[in-house]
Amino acid sequence: MSIIKKVKNSFLLVVCVAVLSACTNTENEDTQATSGDGYTLAISGSTSVGPLAEKLAYQYAEHSDTKIEINQIGSSAGITNAINGVSEIGMASRDLKEEEKASGLTDLVIAYDGIVVVTHPSNKVKDLTMEQVKQIFTGEITNWKEVGGDDMEIVVVSREDGSGSRDAFQEIVDYSSGELVKSAIIASGNGNIKTTVANNKHAVGFISFEYIDESISTIDINGAEATAENVLAQEYKLSRPFLFVYKEEALSEAGQDFIDYILSEEGQQIAAEAGAIPVK
Amino acid sequence: MSIPTENKQTENIGKANKRKYFLESVSSKLFMICALLSVITLVLIIGFVFYKGSHPFVVGGYSFIDFLFGTDWVPSEDKFGIFPMIIASIYATIGALIIGVPIGLFTAIFLAEIASTRVAKIISPAIQLLAGIPSVLYGVFGLAIIVPFLQNTFGLAKGQSLIAVILVLAIMMLPTIVTVAETAIRAVPQSYREGSLALGVSHIGTIFRVIVPAAKSGIMTAVVLGLGRAIGETMAVILVAGNSLIVPTSLTDSIRPLTTNIALEMGYAAGTHQEMLFATGIVLFSFILILNFVLAKISAKGGN
Numbered sequence: 001m002s003i004i005k006k007v008k009n010s011f012l013l014v015v016c017v018a019v020l021s022a023c024t025n026t027e028n029e030d031t032q033a034t035s036g037d038g039y040t041l042a043i044s045g046s047t048s049v050g051p052l053a054e055k056l057a058y059q060y061a062e063h064s065d066t067k068i069e070i071n072q073i074g075s076s077a078g079i080t081n082a083i084n085g086v087s088e089i090g091m092a093s094r095d096l097k098e099e100e101k102a103s104g105l106t107d108l109v110i111a112y113d114g115i116v117v118v119t120h121p122s123n124k125v126k127d128l129t130m131e132q133v134k135q136i137f138t139g140e141i142t143n144w145k146e147v148g149g150d151d152m153e154i155v156v157v158s159r160e161d162g163s164g165s166r167d168a169f170q171e172i173v174d175y176s177s178g179e180l181v182k183s184a185i186i187a188s189g190n191g192n193i194k195t196t197v198a199n200n201k202h203a204v205g206f207i208s209f210e211y212i213d214e215s216i217s218t219i220d221i222n223g224a225e226a227t228a229e230n231v232l233a234q235e236y237k238l239s240r241p242f243l244f245v246y247k248e249e250a251l252s253e254a255g256q257d258f259i260d261y262i263l264s265e266e267g268q269q270i271a272a273e274a275g276a277i278p279v280k
Numbered sequence: 281m282s283i284p285t286e287n288k289q290t291e292n293i294g295k296a297n298k299r300k301y302f303l304e305s306v307s308s309k310l311f312m313i314c315a316l317l318s319v320i321t322l323v324l325i326i327g328f329v330f331y332k333g334s335h336p337f338v339v340g341g342y343s344f345i346d347f348l349f350g351t352d353w354v355p356s357e358d359k360f361g362i363f364p365m366i367i368a369s370i371y372a373t374i375g376a377l378i379i380g381v382p383i384g385l386f387t388a389i390f391l392a393e394i395a396s397t398r399v400a401k402i403i404s405p406a407i408q409l410l411a412g413i414p415s416v417l418y419g420v421f422g423l424a425i426i427v428p429f430l431q432n433t434f435g436l437a438k439g440q441s442l443i444a445v446i447l448v449l450a451i452m453m454l455p456t457i458v459t460v461a462e463t464a465i466r467a468v469p470q471s472y473r474e475g476s477l478a479l480g481v482s483h484i485g486t487i488f489r490v491i492v493p494a495a496k497s498g499i500m501t502a503v504v505l506g507l508g509r510a511i512g513e514t515m516a517v518i519l520v521a522g523n524s525l526i527v528p529t530s531l532t533d534s535i536r537p538l539t540t541n542i543a544l545e546m547g548y549a550a551g552t553h554q555e556m557l558f559a560t561g562i563v564l565f566s567f568i569l570i571l572n573f574v575l576a577k578i579s580a581k582g583g584n
Binding site: 152153154155160161162163164167176177178182183184185186187188195196199200202203 | 352353354355356357359423427428431437438439440518522523524525526533534536543544545547548549550553
């Protein structure tokens with residue numbers, strides 16, 4: 001008897017869970033459907049800006065019934081879409097080229113992305129040029145004495161292929177995944193890189209700004225210290241702007257409202273939480 | 281009056297029986313469903329991994345030979361060669377065997393033949409507890425103790441290396457080897473020992489000339505199971521291997537075994553890159569299948 005009961009009960013449980021989850025699903029669909037009643041704002045572009053834009057759009061949904069469609073298709077495609085009017089707003093994680101500027105686009109920095117090169121605190125090297133960083137990560141420079149440090153081997157630590165930080169770093173420093181020195185230690189995640197570098201006096205790696213602490217020493221690039229102020233002043237070169245690009249005359253009220261929201265205190269707070277450097 | 285009561289009694293018995301049979305059939309079905317569940321899961325996993333992993337070769341036009349023997353793994357540049365990882369996996373596993381098997385075997389012999397019951401009662405649970413430690417903790421231990429130790433003792437530029445992986449894996453495979461080998465040694469009939477000792481052979485002589493050969497198939501099983509543990513280990517290895525994409529030529533080179541390649545890159549992988557990681561899984565799976573086949577052969581031989 002008890003077994004039958006148990007079987008019955010467990011069936012009931014399964015059914016209940018199934019029904020419940022079905023309910024929550026439909027609820028979700030419902031809320032999505034209602035938010036789509038308003039204007040649809042089309043945004044497309046950089047896969048680096050995309051996740052931040054998604055977070056902003058998610059929070060923005062509480063303030064407005066504008067539906068925001070975000071397509072992550074790469075900076076260049078996003079800029080082209082903004083020029084052609086396919087998307088109202090394009091996202092880019094690089095500065096506009098001359099010919100792109102010439103087509104009448106307005107570019108607006110919504111946040112900055114900063115990366116910092118880190119070493120063991122005992123390392124004497126505190127300043128590198130962008131060229132030296134490239135040479136170190138591509139294996140042309142293999143000893144710290146070549147860049148003014150002690151006579152010891154350089155151990156390069158990098159993120160895994162496909163990581164956004166790695167893509168950003170390689171894009172700014174200008175080398176490809178194939179050029180990365182083969183013997184590089186590959187660590188998954190910013191925290192892992194930090195631990196590896198903090199425990200190895202030979203090591204050099206790169207992390208996002210928000211991970212900086214005393215366990216590692218940061219490297220100045222071209223003489224500029226890695227601080228948010230220097231990024232905003234465009235002194236620190238190991239950074240890139242997160243841009244929204246649009247044509248002034250084609251921007252709708254809803255689009256302007258979303259941009260105002262991003263530049264508001266709340267929007268910038270979200271950007272900071274997402275790991276970007278706020279512009280305000 | 282007596283007849284109806286009898287009828288009622290048989291009726292009652294009949295009801296009880298019916299209930300019993302119903303229970304029997306329900307429980308046997310329930311057990312079968314449970315048993316099928318694991319088989320279905322296995323089929324689903326194999327099916328999924330092979331479906332995803334074979335896609336780039338069947339549809340995408342990639343060469344499986346280039347995949348196996350290519351030395352460049354640069355997913356963002358469409359280069360997928362896992363040769364360095366295959367070599368890394370093999371080296372790490374063999375290295376772990378060289379260190380782990382003698383230690384494990386001697387421990388098993390000590391527990392089964394030499395140690396007093398009291399000592400064995402302390403050591404045995406300790407070893408079994410070792411098996412229960414989550415593998416990521418082995419990795420953290422390796423990263424915090426073994427890696428800096430190697431760095432400082434041998435003056436290496438980096439401690440994340442083949443030898444660090446070997447040491448961690450050797451420790452991790454110990455419980456498997458010890459437990460299985462100990463059982464095999466204990467299963468050797470007492471008469472073997474008595475006969476050998478009666479002929480004047482020393483205790484240690486008896487162990488190595490009589491007992492170990494008699495427990496050979498069980499010990500081989502222990503080794504193969506340990507091997508399986510080593511080759512499939514991921515989380516501990518990912519922390520101490522360094523994950524560099526080179527074919528290791530020395531014990532101090534950083535390596536990336538097959539398992540860590542999958543775990544490391546799956547998070548960000550998409551499209552062909554992801555399918556190639558599943559293909560890496562196929563290669564790993566083939567290794568495990570071969571091991572299981574060897575294991576089956578050994579146990580079949582032991583049965584005779």
